[in-house]
Each structure stands twice: as C-alpha cells, then as structure tokens.
Amino acid sequence: MVTGIDVERVRRETAGVGRVVHLNNAGAALQPRAVVEAVVGHLRLEEEIGGYEAAAEAAGRIEGVYDSLARLVGAGREDIALVENATRAWDMAFYALPWAAGDRILTARAEYASNALAFLQTARRHGVRVETVPDDADGQLDVEALRAMVDERVRLIAAPHVPTQGGLVNPVAEIGRVAREAGAVYLLDACQSVGQLPLDVGEIGCDLLTAPGRKFLRGPRGTGFLYCSPRIREHLEPPFVDLHAATWTSADDYRVRADARRFESWEAGYAARIGLGTAVDYALAVGLDAIGERTARLGAALRDRLRALPGVRVHDRGARQCAIVTFTVEGHDSRDVARALRDKGINVSVSLAEYARWDFDDRGLDAVVRASPHYYNTEAELDLLAGAVPAPAPAGG
Numbered sequence: 001m002v003t004g005i006d007v008e009r010v011r012r013e014t015a016g017v018g019r020v021v022h023l024n025n026a027g028a029a030l031q032p033r034a035v036v037e038a039v040v041g042h043l044r045l046e047e048e049i050g051g052y053e054a055a056a057e058a059a060g061r062i063e064g065v066y067d068s069l070a071r072l073v074g075a076g077r078e079d080i081a082l083v084e085n086a087t088r089a090w091d092m093a094f095y096a097l098p099w100a101a102g103d104r105i106l107t108a109r110a111e112y113a114s115n116a117l118a119f120l121q122t123a124r125r126h127g128v129r130v131e132t133v134p135d136d137a138d139g140q141l142d143v144e145a146l147r148a149m150v151d152e153r154v155r156l157i158a159a160p161h162v163p164t165q166g167g168l169v170n171p172v173a174e175i176g177r178v179a180r181e182a183g184a185v186y187l188l189d190a191c192q193s194v195g196q197l198p199l200d201v202g203e204i205g206c207d208l209l210t211a212p213g214r215k216f217l218r219g220p221r222g223t224g225f226l227y228c229s230p231r232i233r234e235h236l237e238p239p240f241v242d243l244h245a246a247t248w249t250s251a252d253d254y255r256v257r258a259d260a261r262r263f264e265s266w267e268a269g270y271a272a273r274i275g276l277g278t279a280v281d282y283a284l285a286v287g288l289d290a291i292g293e294r295t296a297r298l299g300a301a302l303r304d305r306l307r308a309l310p311g312v313r314v315h316d317r318g319a320r321q322c323a324i325v326t327f328t329v330e331g332h333d334s335r336d337v338a339r340a341l342r343d344k345g346i347n348v349s350v351s352l353a354e355y356a357r358w359d360f361d362d363r364g365l366d367a368v369v370r371a372s373p374h375y376y377n378t379e380a381e382l383d384l385l386a387g388a389v390p391a392p393a394p395a396g397g
Contacts, residue, residue: 168318
C-alpha cells in the first residue's frame, strides 16, 4: 500500500520553493534543508579542526552513505562506489571492460551523448561495433528486436532507464533478462530514475548501474555512485588506480581492492558525500513508491495542460512515462521559450540534438523544452508554467 506524501511538510523543508517554481529536477533538484545543513556542518568542522581530522571524526557518517545507497538500489554495501558524478561512474565501469576487435555494443537509440561518445571512441580504438536497437511502437527500446540482435560477439548491452530528453521509462527488467540469456554485461544509466522511481538491481538484472546525487535524489552537485555486481567485479580492471583503489604489494606488483571501491580514488569531497547520504535517507523516509506515484501523476498532469495549449506539441513517448516532460512551441526556438519561463521565475531546461543524436535526428528535432516536476511541486505550479508558455508565433513572424 503506497502511503501519501506530506507535500506541505516537504515544501517547508525546501527553502527554494519560496523563491522559484522549480521544474528542472532532471537537471538539479532543490535540496532539502537537512542536506544543506549536513554539507555546511561538515565544512564548518573542517574549518575548525582540519580536513583529515574532520573526515576521521565523521567516519561513521561517511561509511553510512554506502549502507544508504545499498538500501536505495537493493544491493550490498560492498557493491557501491562513490564518485564525483554519474559520468565518471559510468566511465569507470565502461572503460573497465576488456575489448577486442569485433566485439559488439548494443544500445538504445535514446542513449545520452556522453555515453554514445565513449562507445564511438572505443569503436575507433579497438574495432568494436556500436549498434542501436530499434524503438518499438511506443518509442522505448524494442526488447524483441534486442533479442534478435544478440549473438556471441555482444559484450555489452547498455541503456538509459529514463532518457534525458523525454519521459519514457525503458523496460529495464526485460532488457536484463535478454542480457542474462546472452551472457552479456548489462550497463544501466539510471541518471534520471534514481530518486524518482523505485528500483532494485536484483529485479532489473543489471551488472552495472550509475547515477548522480544532484537530480531526483536531491543531493549536492559533484556526487554520484556506481553499483557493480559481485558477479563481474573481479573481472573488471579499473581504467586507473591509486593507493585507495589498490595496494602496492611489492616493488613491482599491486593488488586491486576486492569491493566496488576499486573504482574510487583517494581524494573526495566528504561534505558532499555526507550530503548525498542525507539526501538518500530523506528519499527513503519519504518512500520511493510514493515518490514514483506522485511524480508520474504530476508528469501526466503537466502533459495534459500543455497539450491543451494552442501551438504546443508534447514529444514524450513510451508505454510507461515519468516526470520528465518535453515540448516545443510553434514558431519559437526552445531556448527562447526556456528563457522566457525563467524570466518569470519558472525553472526549466532545454535538451538539444547534440545530447541525443540517434534519437533527435531520427525524429527531426533540434531542441525541446524539458520540464521535470518532483514530489514537492504542486498542481498550482503546473498551472503557472502552462499559463506562462508563449503563444505560438504567427507564420512568417
């Protein structure tokens, strides 16, 4: 049974809602007061007693971040690595894979630019083939097409759980079953789903999962994490190591850590990490089932409002949709629309074609406005956005 969210309480605990209508949670969400206090509190401790000493005094809280993230994604604490952002987490996982000429990477057409660029770079370096899986009729990754494409040369199956440029939710558990059948590594980009949707790595069947703190988790910028399954961990050599990730065992040898922290580096922003743990605990206390239910409802309500406006086209696809809503306004550049909304105190962002070439080029899109409500947003704020969208420009105007 999903219990409701005390929206008034979480809004009281979110200072920013008194200043802006923040519908850019897919970019960086407003942090709860508890997160800010945790970060600032540790910085003050560093100011007073020194950085190393503050880390030693807060060791329990820092270690607790691993436990919180493990609870969030249904993993063990030894499966979690803390890194400075989701892209670095994804890179550490991807570039740890061994590649040979003729290996195949199968990925979604909705893949994010940074991931696609890493695929293309690896193809140039190692003679790997990068192939996109067709979309199904609803616009999500076609699982049956994926199954038909698999052979013994497929080393990696990769997908975004939720693309950055639209509201669809990919069928990640079904993708996981195909990956298991094929014996391929499954890398899931959960940038836009962690903190928005309940998820369990065991149910999904992914070997690797990456996410940031700043988006729907409502954590600090400069934080992220990697989940690495024990099934494949010992087979992955990190692309670089330091004295934290490995031990220098003799003059000419070293030993890499056994746990996922082999993907970390020694230096870290401990204040931000403590803030990340606080954000995860906050989300767990609110309840991911309740968050997922409310955000999906707000996303659907915003699409309904936008579709009712003349000259507005909503571009979200998928049999299942979440709280990312993308749209264009006839006769207006999406960047100008976003600026006009920000001038009225409404935060949104823009997704550009260069963020998602395989998807946008196919659909003839150059840029879309991206609005992304979270559980602390209200229907009244959706009304404000809908009321502030510019009217369509006259033809030739």
